[in-house]
C-alpha cells in the first residue's frame with residue numbers, strides 16, 4: 001500500500017517535472033539524420049562488433065533505440081516520399097508500376113507533387129528555419145528547367161545544399177555503371193545483330209550468291225555508328241548531367257567531386273545550426289553514404305575492417321558526431337530532438353566484379369533493399385531528446401518512418417492536415433513510456449505500386465503476423481537476394497504469388513524461415529482473413545493520383561536539363577568553395 005502511494009507520488013512528481021520541462025521546451029529543434037542503404041546490422045548499437053560507429057552508439061545511449069522501425073518502402077524515392085509526408089508513397093503517386101522505382105535522371109519530370117505537404121512545410125509555417133542538406137531524390141522540375149516544382153525549396157525547405165538525385169556508381173569515374181544490364185540489352189545486342197548481318201551479307205556477296213547494293217552496307221555501318229555513338233555520349237555525359245551539387249536554386253559543382261564531400265556537407269550542416277541557434281530549426285541531413293559509389297576521405301579510407309563500405313560507414317558516423325558536438329557546444333542538445341535512420345535496408349546484391357561486398361549488413365534478417373523481407377525494411381531507428389525521452393530505452397513495437405511526420409508536427413505545435421489521410425502515428429506516447437503499444441495495428445508493405453505484405457500486431461497479443469501476397473524469386477537458388485538482376489523486382493515473372501498468402505509470426509520467427517500452415521497454426525485461416533479484410537479496407541482509402549514514376553515521368557527530357565558553364569566548358573563548374581564562406 002505504502003509502496004503504491006510512494007509510487008503515485010513519484011509519478012505525480014515526474015509528471016510535474018515533465019510538464020514544467022515541456023513548457024520550457026515548447027518549440028524543440030529537430031535534427032533528422034537519414035542514411036542511405038545502411039543496414040540494421042551495421043551500427044555497433046544494433047550488435048555489430050567490428051564496424052566502429054561510436055557516435056551513432058552515443059546517440060542511442062542517450063535516447064531510445066527502436067528495434068522494429070520500418071521503412072515505408074524498401075527503395076529510396078518512395079521511402080523518402082513517405083518519410084517527408086507521413087503517407088504511403090502510393091498516395092502521392094510515388095510508387096512505380098514498372099521495374100524502375102526511383103529517379104535516375106535529374107531531368108525527369110516526375111517528383112513529389114506540390115499538393116503534398118511535407119513536415120518541412122508545416123514547420124516553416126510555425127516559424128521554423130528549415131534546411132535539407134545532402135540527398136533529395138524526390139524530383140526537380142516539371143515543365144522547364146527553372147520551375148523547380150519538385151525541388152526542396154518548393155517543399156518547405158528554406159535552404160538546400162546537396163544532390164537533387166542520388167549518388168550512383170556512374171557518378172564516380174572508374175566505378176562502372178548501374179546500367180550495365182540495360183546497356184547490354186539496348187546497345188550490345190543491336191550491335192551484335194548488325195555485325196552478324198553485315199558479315200553474312202559480305203560472305204554471301206563474296207560467294208556471289210546475292211546482289212547486295214552498297215547502300216545497304218553503308219546504312220548498316222551508319223546504324224552501328226549511331227548506336228555506338230549513343231552509348232559513348234551516354235557514358236560521357238551521364239556524370240555531369242546527373243551528378244551535380246546545388247545550393248538552393250543554383251548549381252555549385254558539376255560534375256560533383258567526391259573530395260571531402262562528407263566534410264563539406266557536414267560543415268554546412270553545422271553552420272546552419274550555428275546560424276539558427278537562437279530560433280527553432282529543422283535540419284534534415286540526408287547522407288549520400290552508404291549508396292554506391294562508395295567513397296571516403298583520406299582520414300577514413302583504408303581504416304575500417306570492412307573495406308570501402310566500412311570506411312564510408314565510419315566516415316558517416318564521424319559526421320553524426322560532428323553534428324552532436326555542435327548541438328552540445330551551443331547547449332542545444334536538451335532542446336533538440338535528434339532522429340537517426342536509414343531509408344531502407346542494406347543492398348545485399350551490391351558486389352563488385354572483384355567480389356568485394358559493397359552492400360551493408362542486415363544482421364539476422366532476410367533479404368534487403370528492394371524487397372519486403374525484414375532485411376529490406378527493418379532499419380535503425382534512434383530518437384534522442386535528453387530530459388524528455390528516457391535514455392537507454394529499447395522499444396520493439398512496430399514503428400514506421402512515416403511516424404516522424406505527425407510526431408514532429410505535434411511537437412512544433414502544428415495541426416495535422418485534415419484533408420488527407422496521414423498514415424504515420426505520433427511516437428511520443430511510446431517514446432515517453434506513456435503507452436506500451438504501437439498505434440499501428442496494421443502496416444502495409446508495398447513493393448513499388450504493389451501491395452506485397454501486411455503486418456498485423458493484434459491489440460490483445462504479442463504476435464506480429466506478416467502475410468506475403470508474393471515474394472521475390474531469389475537467384476541463384478538459396479541465395480539471399482536477386483543476384484541476377486542486381487535488385488529484386490515487384491511483379492510478373494520476377495515474383496512468386498502466394499494463395500493463401502505466406503504467413504509468418506515475426507515475433508517468434510524474425511528471420512522469416514518457417515511459414516505457418518493450418519497444422520502449425522490452428523487459427524491460420526482466421527488470421528489471414530482478418531489481414532485480407534484489413535488490406536481491402538486500406539485499398540478503399542486509396543485514390544487515383546498521377547503516376548510520378550510513369551515511363552513519361554522517368555525519362556530524360558532535354559528541356560529540363562540543368563547545366564552550368566564557366567570558362568566555356570559545357571556543363572562544368574565548381575563554385576563549391578564559395579559555399580563554405582557563404583553569407584546565407
Ligand SMILES: *[C@@H]1O[C@H](CO)[C@@H](O)[C@H](O)[C@H]1NC(C)=O
Nearest residue numbers: 142143144145146147148149
Ligand atoms: C517555367 O515555368 C514556369 C511555371 O510554369 C513559368 O512561370 C516560367 O516563366 C517558365 N520559365 C521559362 C524560362 O520558360
Ligand SMILES: *[C@@H]1O[C@H](CO)[C@@H](O)[C@H](O)[C@H]1NC(C)=O
Nearest residue numbers: 258259260261263297298299
Ligand atoms: C580535405 O580536407 C583536409 C582537411 O581539412 C585538407 O587537408 C585537404 O586538403 C582537403 N582535400 C581536398 C582535396 O580538398
Ligand SMILES: *[C@@H]1O[C@H](CO)[C@@H](O)[C@H](O)[C@H]1NC(C)=O
Nearest residue numbers: 041042048051306360361363
Ligand atoms: C558488421 O558490418 C559489416 C559491414 O556491413 C558486415 O560485413 C559484418 O557482417 C557486420 N557484422 C555483424 C555481426 O553483423
Ligand SMILES: *[C@@H]1O[C@H](CO)[C@@H](O)[C@H](O)[C@H]1NC(C)=O
Nearest residue numbers: 331332333334335386387388
Ligand atoms: C540536459 O538534460 C539532462 C537530462 O535531463 C541533464 O542531466 C543535463 O544537465 C541537461 N543539460 C543542460 C545543459 O541543461
Ligand SMILES: *[C@@H]1O[C@H](CO)[C@@H](O)[C@H](O)[C@H]1NC(C)=O
Nearest residue numbers: 458459460461462463523526
Ligand atoms: C483478441 O481479440 C479478438 C477480438 O477483439 C478475438 O477474436 C481474439 O480471439 C483475441 N485473441 C486473443 C489471443 O485473445
